[in-house]
Amino acid sequence: MVAVTDQFIAVDMNWDGKVVRLIFIYTKCDYILRRELLLSLGQLMSSSFPVIFVGDYNIVKNEEERAGGLPVTRVAKNDFIQFIDSHGLYDLPFLGSKFTWFSNCNGSMIWERLDRALTNHACLDQFPNSIVNHLERSHSDHAPLLIQLVDPRRSSPSPFRFQRMWLQHPLFLHVIAESWNRECHLSGLQRMAFKLKRLKGDLKLWNKVVFGNIFQRLNDARDKILLLENQLLSDDSVTKELMELKCSYDHLLLQEEIYRKQQSRVKWLEEGDRNTALFNAMARENQQKIHVSEIMGPSCILTDTQQILGAAVEFFKSHLDREIESGRDLSPMLSLVPNLVTSEDNEMLLSVISKHEVYDAVKGIPEDSAPSPNGFSSSSYIHAWAIISDDLIAAVQEFFAGALCADALGASIISLIQTKDKLNTFLDFRPISIC
Template identity: 35%
Template sequence: MEDFNDMISNGNLIDIGFTGNNFTWHRGHLWQRLDRVLFNDDWLNVFHLTKVEHLSRTLSDHSPILINIKNDCTAPISHFRFQNMWLLHPTFLDVVKVNWEAPVFPDDTISGMHRLWLKLKRLKIVLKCWNHNVFKNLFANISSVESKVNSLDSLFQSDPTEVNFALLNEAKVDLCMFQDQEEFWKQKAAVKHLVDGDRNTKYFHALVKKRRSSNFIHKIAKEDGTMSEDYGEIFSLAVNFFQSHLNKTFTPISSPNPAFIPHLVSSEDNALLSIPPSFEELKVVLFGIDSNFVAGPDGYTSNFFRKTWHIISGD
């Protein structure tokens, strides 16, 4: 059994989940999931929309397993997601500061939450452009700096001068910076059970692929009970469901006699609960959130608000 587990670990094989019955084997009063399909990174890179389905048992006590590969799917829309690795770039804070202090278009007198929302929305556009033109592709940056370190290392061995030594150390510092940025795979994988500093990017990359495959909606039930696997129909059925569900006529229930509700909160407690939070209370709560968490649909992580607090806190 240890050899089998070592084979799974050494081959970087992962279980992407399944649909259908929870158990693949049944005998008497025993139910177990004995049969599994494991995939490696190469498979998920090519067939990233792979689905595993447990079919119904017939004559055998084992369930047949169907591997379904879907490749004719339209690529989903890519939404903005702040990457914490951007914070390590030397020009990031300057980009945020210049954009944040610019007047709000079309009316700079807008205040409150609306002003904050407009500034965050505008900053998204700037960060996308900055990421493409300044930050650029992380893996290409690492490859380029690694080549530079190797060439400078060879140069220093043949000509060990102080100038060549300084150039080599500078290139090594740049390489360390890019390797620190590479931990963004940990953020994308949303792993909570590992401590900071773990840099097993291959493991995180596999988890991201697994989440993409598991979260994809392969089929959906229609009103007549039949299943549809057409991507366009899945999209329209999901939208129609929530449109009809959220637009239902609301019928309020008559309020009960408040005399039956006991007074458990004193007037002093109620006054304390009703006080608007102080500036320091907001800061303490914000700085206590996990750095990779995204609190809302805007895509900004709590680490963004921490690192830029001295710039954006006024809003």
């Protein structure tokens, strides 16, 4: 037991060897007492372990969280929103009814979402896919809340993604050159596809053996800095080693920031300003948005991750594999299309693609854009241009000469874009192709 008042009970519990602080809340309706509660809750925050504030807040964040009754005062909502924003809290996604409280006063029905679970960054780091279930009401006008803390354990290996933080390593281009220049007897598109596949395997191995886990390296550097700082009190001979270690630590922080920014897809902030916390928060928020905990399948509601994945594949496969009607004579419609391409335009379009055109096309793709299906982004091509340019240009020229594209280069990822805040069926996704 950490603290007890007439508005909350705070306890620390052990969950699978991890400390989790739970604060159970019942907020008074009085405005002054609610403000006192929010101030008290802020003192129970911690950045070192997960904290979950769960219960009845007796307030909504916006008008979409209520139906019926009188509007909520702006001051009350602003206090609640300021509490959430100032402490960097996240509203856990929920399953079930949109509203958690119901009242039928004198024939006037009011529905509101008064109950919720708010978490801090540490909770999202350790349990990124956690959700809240709004259970059915029985003897109370409030719906019970069931919190599911979900570990980030993967059921399948994560796909390869080129990491821009690798560019900070002094041996990165050497690794690229060593892999790319190894013997290969193919040509054109097949040569490019083979070398990219080989490079992907080499980078995976190099990342694991040489580059290492950036977060473990940061923790090790922090521990060593603390050790040397304590040693410096009695032995000033470690001064040079400590300064070198701090320089190395700053370099690791930059690598972490680059990694976090790439994960967050934030494009309006520059690297180097220590925006790591913001990038991490944005990445976690993005991950929460794309996580599907529940959806209607062919015959029932699906909650198991593997069942959802399997049903999604079958649903979109049946839609996208439909045969296109053929055999129709389209010649009458061709007469309606005006001839706008001149002979000079046609000659220009049929000319051989130059090295400068290929480079300008690659350079024109933002370095922080999404990678292609093989995991490589434009950043990887730009920074290794001196090494890979001859093979890339030959592949592009062969493609425009009419050669068949290799399967590895012509692959496409079907990405599902969510069209509604609350997903019900797979029809609430819009599939797009990412080449």
